[in-house]
Amino acid sequence: MDGFRLGSIFGFEIKVDLSWFVILFLIVWSFSGVVFPARYPGQSPGAYFTMGILGALLFFVSLLAHELSHSLVARRKGIPVEGITLFIFGGIARTRTEAETPGDEFVIAGVGPLASMVIAAFFGALWWIGSQAGLSPAVTVVARYLAFLNVALAVFNLLPGFPLDGGRLFRSIVWKVTGNVTTATRWASAGGTALGYALMALGALQLFGGATIGGMWFIFIGWFLRNAAVMSLRQHLARSLLDGVAVRDMMSPDPDVVPPTLTLQELIDTHLLRKRHQAFPVVESGRPVGLVTLQHVKKVSRDAWSSSHVVDVMREVSQLTVGPRDSVTHALERMQDADERRVLVVKEGQLVGILSASDVATWIQRSEELESLRGPSPSLTF
Ligand SMILES: [Zn+2]
Known part of the structure; x- marks a missing residue:
């Protein structure tokens, strides 16, 4: 999910997805148009706004x-x-990997609803003490609704459907009991799917009862949760398929290479148009020095192709290397960090292969197909 960057807090990048403005609008509209006028009558529209x-x-x-x-x-x-993204259904913390132990998972998932309850208690106290002390209803009414919303946030997140916090807590408990994270993820994902369908059914009932907006909203959330549960399981399975797989098991060995002195026109004529690859390692006196891809070439205008050289457009090798014994997961992180779709595999200073994101995707797809031929099994061990 993209979105635009607001800044960063404690080193976490904070982003807001466009869909978040829908919820912002709904909150402002329901607060200033419905809730506050009912609780605190006789004020101007500007005050409610x-x-x-x-x-x-x-x-x-x-x-x-x-x-x-x-x-x-x-x-x-x-x-x-990596950071936090706020969107229509709340927020997500974007993490690179999953928790390593059920205990870690439990604490990471549990602290969110706990934080919301603490915030709810703060606003609840402000509402109560403020009302006793005769503070303006402009403050206490807002505090009261924030207390309510934060309780709702904690309770909703505690529902036992993965990837909601409650689903993660559920997963960590099954993980602890069975000792198998994949079994636990299947159970928790099934919980998320069931919860999604339950919310959709509830929405349908509301629709029949005449509550159109509320009904649509429940169906929308249920549908989103069901998809998130299925996706999260798929991601987990892909990750566990890659567990323990080394770069050398998946790389293309001895790739075609080009020298840094080649002109772009030559690169296009002799390599990009003639061979099936879109990227070539750049090698100078036996050592890899960079990577040149079709995307790099495209940045140069056509009439400069015969005067520009590979060395002018190539990506420096420094961020783009992995060792043959490194894990594929590590190689994927490298690609993500470098914002490239390939890494060079280097052993003792020599280029031994190249690994692309699509190599990994194809490998996962084939493994999944082979797995489905073998029939469903509780855990995937390759
Ligand atoms: Zn949470």
């Missing part, structure tokens, strides 16, 4: 705090966190 904006912004901060708590604990447990 200000309260609505304030309430929505504080809700946004609450949501961010929930995700930050996940991210901070994950980082503490040694899991790299």
